[in-house]
Amino acid sequence: MAVKTDSFTAPTKRRLATFWQPYTRVAMLSWLTGALVAAILEQLVGRPLAFMLGLGKVPVLFGLVIILKAPLLIPGVIVYVLLIYILPIGLIARLTTKLGNKLAAELLRYPMLVSTVVHLVLLYATLQIWGNINDYRNLVLRLTLISVLITLSLNVINGYMGEFSCSHPGFLALGAYGASAVTVSLFVNDNLFGPAVFTGNWGWIIFPFSLILGGIIAAIGSLVVAIPSFRTRGDYLAIISLAFTFIIKSFIENLEFVGGPRGLSSQPDWANLPTVFIWVVVGVWVINNFVRSTMGKALNAVRDDEIAADAMTVNTRRTKMVAFMFSAFWAGVGGGLFAHVLRYVNPSTFGIQKLAEVLAMVYFGGLNSVYGSIVGAVGFNLLSEALRPLEIFKWIIIPVLLILIMIFRPTGLVAFKEFDVHQIIAPKE
Amino acid sequence: MDSFFQNIVNALQWGSFYALIALGYSMVYGILMLFNFAHGDIFMVGAYLGFFVAAGLLSLATMGILAIPNWLVLLLTVLIAMALNSIVGVLVERIGYRPLRDAPRASAAITGLMIGIILETGNLAILGAQRLSFPSLIETQTYTIGGVAVTNKKIMIVAVALFLMLVLHLFITRTKWGMAMRAMAYDFAIIPLMGVPINRIAALTFGLGSALAAAAGVLYGVAYPILDPYMGILIGWKAFVAAILGGRGSILGAAFAGFLLGFIEIFTATIFPSTFRDLIAYSIILVILTFRPHGLFGEAYSARLRL
């Protein structure tokens, strides 16, 4: 918990612990069911309840946006969040503790995939229903999911391999443009590529291909950074990767057939929530397996001592190259999804600002940890949407928070923690 | 051919800024092993401080309280801005870096990045959206020598930059404090045991780097007299490239690489269509680093530094 417990007096602490104690036995299955019920509840009574509390409409991001705009509504927001989210989730978690654990245990008797899929379906249903309230929430949700993928892919290099790579905006740009070029040229009547080649409903098959193609282009591009990394590392690699970002931006600005500095727009609207969700889940799953494999251990070995790793028969060159290409591939996929969510990209989207953003998410969440990347991306995105009403001061508050986090937890919020799917879905008693 | 010499003059001026800013990066980097990503914004703060000092001195002059010629105003502006900005640098070190001295280096890099954002946004919030125009303290005079246009400003900028680099070099090689800094760069762990006050040296490093950045800021204001809160970002990142390109902790290397970067940028824009400038300029940097993976004057995997 983020709360600093030592500031509480001892009895409060004890009471809190006794209060929380039963919840430690709640299985993930029950939590997800609770969340699903909360989302359904919001769908059913959210609007009238919000109206009754004087909020006008359903608070879009747990009321965070409203709080800053109209402080008088804070009590209403708190009541809303309590009634719609906290109470139902808590209640259902408690009520179904036994049942949930039993079911979770039952599910684990089949191959683990079954249980995982059940959990994911629950999660997806929750997000879908929650995001249904309005399109803004849906957009934020999709962008947040994509951020998770992008952050995680950067964590492979910066966290697991311990380099300080600044090349991610470049990879994102390659993926975004690679995927967009395919979809826009084939499916859209557009002034750059002319009329659409296909008119039929081929999106479901072409879109994954174009994303993968974008990923592959990014992976090939990453060789520009990966090959120098054989001979150098750390600081020198940092500026090689930074130069790479400048080069890619300038390169795309000079590519007239994808619109140059004007950018590429009107991508087909294929990156809806289910598509994004599936890609992000697959991405997280693959990356998690990658970093937990021997390859992941090799990455850690390279980070901790390259020469020793070499002596221990780790093929450091192969390791670095694979890590860069792998990371770039997923960044490229993320970039492709990003382009299709916004349905517009231009080269200046992928500059220094983007770099600061992705770096902040990785280090805010925590190095060397899948959990960390999820926490970092979700936290950062929610925060930056919630603080929108502050206008200029948003960019003072966010950096201050990040500095505090860095000072008190130098490796990020949840660093060096393994993301063990079995442990998550297992029954808790 | 005219344009060749003209561009050498252009590149010397442009390179001076990269070199001065790169020195700040290089010192912090060489001595404390940190990326001070706030440095570009410290440069911005320096330029703004210079603006206010100059404006203040000028208004004193017009009120008749302090009748001094404009060149003296400029000199005072540079010195006062350097002094004030070194305080800013020390504060940044105290708030953003000292608490993180034992943390992973990348974490400190992130706090630097964030302090930079705070400086930019804070400036925007305090001073508002309008850009400031740096008062022109010296009358521009253009001398045309064989078709090459040289202004007195250009000569002054390059001369002051070179002079400051020389002073820094002498400080580091000839004084006791400089020796302490070199020692700290040599071995971070042992040196406190020898009675070297590590915190004071760190503060000194930041102070010196920021003072140089302020000098660069004031000169920048003279050459490109428009100040905006985001002016330090791009030049800062590029100077960072120059600092590392020079080799870890090599002062002369950083200065040289700063000028080199200026030359590469100006000449790629001259020879090739200028739309390709960044593409070609940074490809050259990439190639240089591929063949000299430890910078121009750096040493491979060695704690030994030349400062």
Next chain:
Amino acid sequence: MRKSHLLLLIALLLIATVAITACGSSGPQTIKIGINAPLTGDIPKVGEGTKFAAEMWLDDINKAGGLEVGGKKYQVELVIEDNESKADSATKANTKLITQDEVLAIVGPQSSKQAVPAGEVANNYKTPMVSPWSTNPNTTLNRPWVFRAAFLDPFQGVVDAKFISDEFGFTKAAVLYDVASDYPKGLADVFKKSWEDLHGAGSVVAFESFTTKDTDFSAQLTKIINSGAEVLFTPQYYNEVALIVQQAHELGWTGPIIGSDSWGSAETVKLCGSDCYGSFFSTHYAAAGATGATKEFIDRYNAKYGYVPDDVGALTWDSLNLLKQAIQDCGSITGDLGKDRQCVRDALANIKNFPGITGDMTFDEQGDPTKCAVIVKISDAGEFEFYKSACP
């Protein structure tokens, strides 16, 4: 333990039932208008001008006791969103304004870099959007819901090329522009084409570029000076204008320097000083020597905020008044957002000869106004003097 649970459950059910029975919707007492402006980022002054003009407009409405539509007065609320001068942020802001704040219509974003992608959003959600300042054709192209208050680049480029040829009789021109920014790049291309149409291929003897945030243009300017060009056209924003003009003079450039509507900021002269005196640029309105409603607007703005408004402010003012006109033409506000938005869009499209402070406006089928451009000369007193007007 169980007791507390039961209590919670009861409370929950109670509130749920009350909530359902209390279901109802608020009457359409307020009209919400979204403003999507770059308050932070590269061009904060543009955002400030937008915000100030909008606030002044709202003041007027409030003083009149609300906006009168079909004999009924409605309160007007402005929802101002910062787009951080970023394309992705502008699309997010538009989505939020439309789906979360449920605005009736949107004014903004200003620069084409944000207006092009944000227009897509507005069009998809069938919400009328008026971009005051965007001159890139793609902003409104094939988007029935998107309008603008400015003229277009293809028009402006031709006006500039013709003006230079007629005024000075030059045949060799140089162009210096920012390759990484939508607006200068688009206008530079158009200018090059129309100049070469007038004077034959190769008559643009230097076509040089730089990247956003660059401050040293000496290499490009050296090339331009050595190319034998007689005039320099530079469609840049006010902050870059000052640097370009000063550096050009330092390097020995003596010919005229011509700009575009992005020069039309009070800051241009403030930053550039005497170096810019005698330059020309094409723009939407000339502040010095303005008359009638334009002068009234300028004076009020100047009195309130202490500086002469940029063209952005004037265009934002016009855009808001266009919207006001459209809402009033609509006749009534039903409270059904989809219907009202449709009505406002249709009314906007049908506006004829709207008397804006930047000129009369009638929208064509793309939602672009047919309006005249003004050539302004920066006088030796540093004022923007009306020099000539050019109509399509």
